[in-house]
Amino acid sequence: MNIRLKKEEKIKVLCAEDLYGIMQRILVRESRIDRNREHLWTVSLDTAYRILNIELVSLGTVNKTLVEPMEVYSIPLQKRAVKVILVHNHPSGELKPSERDKDITDQLIQVGRIMNVPLKDHLIISETDYYSFLDSGLLNELEQSLKYVPAYEIKKRLEKMAKEIEKAEEKGKKEIARQMKKEGYAIEAIMKITGLSKAVITRLKAE
Structure with a gap:
């Protein structure tokens, strides 16, 4: 589902905090029932890091959401994005990434390389704060992983x-x-x- 953005929300994402300000407002717009479920969004960026599109890819349970690489990259590719940021919320408010969060990010890093549309960050958000894989150094660590790298690569x-x-x-x-x-x-x-x-x-x- 495409998230309708106001003109002033189509900003350049120069840091995680820039994007969190928008994603926090998007999360708060949800009804209380939906807000207590995990959401997964993709944020498509152009060459200048300006937001092209924000898409709600999946709406899950209180602690899990379905993540399929094809679904994650479908809209960014249609929008001719050159970079992608993944965002999902933790209804519990606990921002520490789970092993599943790390594994999904690891997989999507490799998909992004193959598609030539790199994953630039993954944010875990709540209504009051966020966690950035990039800022924490975890994204760089996962980029060194060979778990999902094809054998030919x-x-x-x-x-x-x-x-x-x-x-x-x-x-x-x-x-x-x-x-x-x-x-x-x-x-x-x-x-x-x-x-x-x-x-x-x-x-x-x-x-």
Whole structure:
């Protein structure tokens, strides 16, 4: 369900507090019965972090709401969003993220990467306060997780890492060879110690 926003509410979200001010008002607009159930919203942002749309994706129970990645990203993709913020409330007022909250965020981070629409934050809100995954450092921690990273992506990352290590090792060998040449070692000795070819060692003179 699309949340109708006033013109002045379509602001730039420069920090979690900016968004919380709007989401708090949206939550308070709900009837008391609905306010005591978990809501899940997606906030679509443009390149300037301006709000394009706020969508109520799911309305759950007092302590749980249904989260499907396809539903979370459906409207942001239609709105041509380039960034997404996830928001849900805890009717109990306890803002500490549950293990389920962390797991859902972990999964949606990877979905956002695949869609090229990154998840920039996840807010847990109550009528009086909020918790930001970004501000707490938890979002950065979850971005390092490999739990929901596809196997092909892990393979690509490992291959990239191996190339970087190989490149660093090659650079180190060249520095050793350059120093040895400077100190007058024979090329054959440098080849034996560094494993570099004669051609590579010879070219080092001109570098």
